[in-house]
Amino acid sequence: MTQFQLDFYTILPLTVLIGWASVLLLVDAFLPPARKGITAALSALGLAVTLGFSVSQFGQSLLGFGGMAALDGFSTFASVTLLIGGLFGVALAYGYNERMGTQRGEYYTLLLFSVAGMMLMAQAADLIMVFLALELLSIPLYVLTALNRSLTSEEAGVKYFLLGAFATGFVVYGAALVFGATGTTSLAGIALLATSPSLMLSIGAAFILVGFGFKVAAVPFHMWTPDVYHGAPTPVTAFMAAGAKVAGFSALLRVFATAFTVSAPDLTNILVALSALTMIVGNFVAISQTNIKRMLAYSAIAHAGYVMMAFVPYGNPQVVSDSIAAGLFYLFSYMLTNFGAWAVVMTLEKAEGKGLEISDYAGLAKKYPALAAAMTVFMLSFIGLPPTLGLVGKFYLFRSALAGGFTGLALLGVFTSLVSAYYYLRVVVNMYMKEGDPIAESEPGLAFTTGITALLVAALSFAPQWLFWLASQAVLK
Numbered sequence: 001m002t003q004f005q006l007d008f009y010t011i012l013p014l015t016v017l018i019g020w021a022s023v024l025l026l027v028d029a030f031l032p033p034a035r036k037g038i039t040a041a042l043s044a045l046g047l048a049v050t051l052g053f054s055v056s057q058f059g060q061s062l063l064g065f066g067g068m069a070a071l072d073g074f075s076t077f078a079s080v081t082l083l084i085g086g087l088f089g090v091a092l093a094y095g096y097n098e099r100m101g102t103q104r105g106e107y108y109t110l111l112l113f114s115v116a117g118m119m120l121m122a123q124a125a126d127l128i129m130v131f132l133a134l135e136l137l138s139i140p141l142y143v144l145t146a147l148n149r150s151l152t153s154e155e156a157g158v159k160y161f162l163l164g165a166f167a168t169g170f171v172v173y174g175a176a177l178v179f180g181a182t183g184t185t186s187l188a189g190i191a192l193l194a195t196s197p198s199l200m201l202s203i204g205a206a207f208i209l210v211g212f213g214f215k216v217a218a219v220p221f222h223m224w225t226p227d228v229y230h231g232a233p234t235p236v237t238a239f240m241a242a243g244a245k246v247a248g249f250s251a252l253l254r255v256f257a258t259a260f261t262v263s264a265p266d267l268t269n270i271l272v273a274l275s276a277l278t279m280i281v282g283n284f285v286a287i288s289q290t291n292i293k294r295m296l297a298y299s300a301i302a303h304a305g306y307v308m309m310a311f312v313p314y315g316n317p318q319v320v321s322d323s324i325a326a327g328l329f330y331l332f333s334y335m336l337t338n339f340g341a342w343a344v345v346m347t348l349e350k351a352e353g354k355g356l357e358i359s360d361y362a363g364l365a366k367k368y369p370a371l372a373a374a375m376t377v378f379m380l381s382f383i384g385l386p387p388t389l390g391l392v393g394k395f396y397l398f399r400s401a402l403a404g405g406f407t408g409l410a411l412l413g414v415f416t417s418l419v420s421a422y423y424y425l426r427v428v429v430n431m432y433m434k435e436g437d438p439i440a441e442s443e444p445g446l447a448f449t450t451g452i453t454a455l456l457v458a459a460l461s462f463a464p465q466w467l468f469w470l471a472s473q474a475v476l477k
Contacts, residue, residue, distance in 0.1 A: 006062060006064055007064040007065050007069075008064075009062065009064070009071075010062050010063065010064030010065070010069050010070070010071045010123075011064060011065075011069055011071075011120075011123065012053055012057070013050045013051075013053040013054040013057070013079060013083075013119065014116055014119050014120055014123070016046075016049060016050050016053055017046060017047070017050040017112060017115065017116045017119070018112075018113070018116050020042075020046035020049070020050070020112065021043075021046065021109050021112035021113050021116065024039065024042055024043060024046065024108070024109050024112065025106075025109050027039070027042065028105035028106070028108075028109065029105075031105060033103075036097075036103045036104070036105050037094065039105040039108050039109075040090055040093070040094040040108055042108075043090050043108035043109070043111065043112055044087055044090045044091070046112060047083050047086045047087050047090065047112070047115070048087065050083055051080065051083040051084070051087070054076055054079045054080050054083060055076075055080060057071060057076050058073065058076045058077075058080075058473075059073065059076075059473070060072075060076075061073070063125065065129075067125055067126065067186055067188060067189075068124070068125055068126040068128070068129045068186070069120075069123045069124065069125060069126075069129060070123055070124075070125040070254075071123065072474075073473045073474035073475070074122065074250070074253075074254065074324075074328075074474045074475065075119075075122045075123040075250075076474065077328055077332075077470060077471060077473075077474035078119070078122035078246060078247075078250040078328070078331075078474075079119045079122055079123075081246050081328075081331060081332050081335055082115055082118045082119055082122070082243055082246055082247065083115065083119075084335070085115075085239065085242045085243050085246065085335050085339065086111065086112070086115040086239075086243070088238075088239075088339040088343075088449050088453070089111055089235060089238065089239035089243070089339075090108060090111065090445075091445035091446075091448055091449050092234075092235045092238055092239075092339070092342065092343055092346060092445055092446065092449055093107060093108070093111070093235035093236075093239075093445075094445050095441075095443030095444065095445045095446055096233070096234065096235050096346050096349075096443070096445075096446070097233075097235070099441060099443070100148075100233075102147070102148050102233065104147065106147075107144065107147060110140040110143055110144050110147075111140070111144065111239065113136065113140045114136075114137055114140040114141050114144070114239075114243070115243065116136060117133050117134070117135070117136030117137030117138070117140070117247070118133075118137050118243050118244070118246065118247035118250075119247075120132070120133035120136060120137075121133040121134065121137060121247040121248070121250055121251040122247065122250040122251070122254070124251060124254070124255075125186065125187050125188065125254070125258070126185050126186050126187060127175040127178060127179070127185040127186075127187070127208075127255075128175070128185050130171070130175075130251055130255065131168070131171060131172060131175065133247075133251070134168060134171060134211075134215070134251075135168065137244070137247055138164050138168070138215075141160070141236070141240055141244065142157055142160055142161040142164065143157070144232070144233070144236045144239075145157040145160050145228060145231070145232040145233075145236055145240075146158070147233060147236070148233050152230070152231040153231055153232060153233060155227070155231055156227060156228045156230070156231025156232045157231075157232075159224055159227055159228055159231075160224060160228045160232075163214065163223075163224045164214070164224075166214075167210070167211045167213075167214035167215065167221070168211060169211075170207045170208070170210045170211035170214075171207070171208055171211030171212070173207050174203075174204045174205065174206070174207025174208035174209075174210075174211065175204070175208065176204070177200050177201070177203055177204030177207060178190060178200075178201060178204035178205065178208070178259075180200055180204075181194065181198050181200040181201040181204060182194050182201065187254070187255060187258040187259040188258065188259075190258075190259040190260070191258055191259050191260075191261065191262075194259075194260075194262045194263075195262065196262065197262055197263060197265065197266060198262075198263075201260070201262070201263055202263045202266040202267065205256070205259075205260045205263045205266075205267060206267065206270070208255065209252070209256075209267070209270070209271075209274075212248050212251060212252050213274065215244055215247070215248035216244070216245050216248035216249055216252070216304045216307070216308075217245070217300055217301045217304050218274050218275075218278045218301075218304045218305065218308060219274065219277040219278040219280075219281045219282070219301065219305070220277065222278070222281070222282075222301045222304075225297050225298075225300065225301055226294050226297040226298065228240075228297075229241065229293055229294070229296070229297035229300070230291065230293045230294050230297065234293070234342065234345060234346050234349055235342075235346065237293065237296075237297075237342065238338065238339055238342030238343075238345075238346075241296070241297075241300045241338050241342070242334065242335040242338040242339060245300065245303070245304060245307070245331065245334070246331045246335060249307050249308075249311070249327060249331060250331075252311060253310075253311060253314070253324055253327060256311070256314045257314045257320060257324065260314075260315075261314070261315045263315075265315070267315075268312065268313075268315065271308065271311060271312045271314075272312055272406060272409055274305075274308060275305050275306075275308040275309050275311075275312060275409060276305070276409060276412055277305070278301060278302065278304050278305030278308060279302055279305035279306060279412060279413060279416040280305075280412075280416060281298075281301065281302075282298050282299065282300075282301035282302025282303070282304070282305060283298075283302045283416045283419045283420045283423075284419060285298050285301075286298035286299055286302065286420070286423045287419070287422055287423050289358075289423070290357055290358055290359070291356050291357060291358070292345055292356055292357070292358050292361075292427070293345065293356055295358065295423060296341065296342070296345070299382060299420070299423075299424075300338075302416065302420060303334055303382075305413075305416075306330065306394065306397055306413060307327055307330055307331060307334075307397070309397050309398070309400070309401045309406070309409060309410070309413060310323045310324065310326045310327030310330065310397055310400055310401075311323075311327065312401065312404060312406055312409065313400065313401070313403075313404030313405075313406065316404055318403075319400060319403045319404045320475075321472070321475040322396075322399075322400050322403065322472075323400040323403075323404065324474075324475045325396070325468065325471040325472040325474070325475055326393075326396035326397050326399070326400040326471075327397070327400075328471040328474055329392075329393055329396055329464075329467060329468050329471040330393035330394070330396065330397055332467065332471070333381070333389040333390055333392070333393040333457070333460075334390075334393070336389065336453045336456050336457050337378050337381040337382060337388075337389070337390060337453070337457055339449055339453055340374060340377070340378045340449065340450055340453030340454055340457065341375065341378040341379075341382070343446050343449040343450040343453070344371060344374060344375045344378070344450055346441075346446055347371060347440045347441050347443070347446050347450065348360060348361065348364075348438055348439075348440055348441075349441075350439075355438075355439075358426060358427055358430055359430060359434075359436075360436070360438060361375075361427055361430040361431050361436070361438060362430045362431070362434035362435060362436030362438070363431075363434065363435050363436030363437055363438055364430075364431040364436070364438050364440075365431045365432040367437070367438060367440075368438070368440050371440055371450065372431040372432065373454070374450050374451070374453075374454035375427065375428075375431065376428050376431070377454045377457055377458055378453075378454065378457065379424040379425065379427055379428055380424075381457050382420065382424050383417060383420055383421045383424050383425075384417050385421075386461065387458055387461050387462065388457050388458060388461050389456070389457045389458075389460050389461045389464065390457070391461060392460075392461055392464040392468075394413070394417065396468065397413065398410045398413055398414065401413070
């Protein structure tokens with residue numbers, strides 16, 4: 001295989017997706033406004049084709065473009081998760097956009113470009129590539145957030161753009177400091193040259209951590225999350241909550257586990273504090289929320305804290321493999337639960353932001369028992385109760401924290417999970433124990449997403465071993 005063929009094969013799924021999105025832009029320009037369903041169908045087809053290419057690469061390990069892009073089990077697992085999330089994102093968006101009168105063909109091409117950026121984040125083996133992937137991920141999301149052209153949507157888009165640009169500056173400045181300390185931006189090169197702790201290297205790693213802390217909505221870099229999640233179109237919020245989290249943590253895990261192990265003693269206490277603060281703030285502030293979009297926004301913050309538990313022992317070679325596997329497993333389970341919960345939210349949402357109060361779920365079980373049952377599964381999975389995949393995911397996370405010697409952090413995770421039961425079960429109480437007359441929208445995409453995610457979240461909890469095995473095969477070597 002020539003070097004050109006090797007480079008091309010390393011990013012083959014990514015190339016297919018970007019090429020498909022570029023052609024789709026041209027195709028959409030010739031479609032009348034009433035036929036945007038063709039654009040949605042073609043975007044889903046492009047994601048499915050790319051998913052096939054990604055699955056075919058499982059188990060392979062290659063470096064392309066002079067070591068700047070990596071194809072390995074880690075990137076393949078993350079890419080498959082992101083592509084499945086992209087398919088759910090398309091399924092949720094089409095009917096919703098039709099109902100709200102906001103159907104635009106560019107929505108789907110922007111979503112494809114954002115997924116491509118997320119996939120590149122998982123493959124990036126160089127800080128320059130990390131920056132390029134971050135921008136390819138973020139810029140389409142800024143536009144999608146403001147796409148409804150309403151006051152709240154445009155406000156959310158501006159907030160997300162300004163704070164996102166500020167956070168990206170931290171990543172770039174951190175990369176510059178790391179380059180100054182080591183003379184390279186290659187992750188493998190940094191690990192090779194940084195043989196002893198360095199103040200400049202640790203500060204650079206800390207700056208990069210701040211930038212990615214914004215992307216994954218970790219406290220104290222979370223302030224944008226409730227307003228952006230609330231103001232953005234709900235399908236965008238659903239896609240952002242899962243996709244940006246998977247991509248952000250994939251990049252964090254690869255960058256730190258590969259390049260900054262020598263700085264682990266300097267950063268471990270910071271990571272423990274970030275994880276603890278994120279779990280505490282996300283769960284306790286969610287208690288006071290009455291709007292379900294804002295409640296799920298703080299829920300997303302809390303879950304970033306849980307995933308960060310897998311990130312804390314990255315410098316311990318004895319437990320890092322199991323820790324990364326636990327993080328990947330939890331991200332996959334969170335992705336399924338997240339899209340299912342947001343599908344139910346969109347089923348009840350009406351124009352002008354109506355139907356988004358938790359009180360609007362009163363009487364749902366009596367009128368739509370299947371929908372209420374699915375929402376119950378998602379709420380239980382968020383808490384970490386049986387029989388759901390969320391329980392298994394938290395078990396693996398807490399086990400990895402205990403193995404790394406962070407018993408207090410694991411106990412805090414259990415405690416905050418108990419706290420979260422209050423606001424998650426409040427939704428269940430409204431559905432089953434209060435009277436109301438909710439009106440649910442009947443859309444194929446929403447019904448499919450709700451049904452398939454509820455089934456997977458429940459069924460996979462009885463046989464999670466094969467999924468954890470796949471995550472274990474995806475650890476960074």
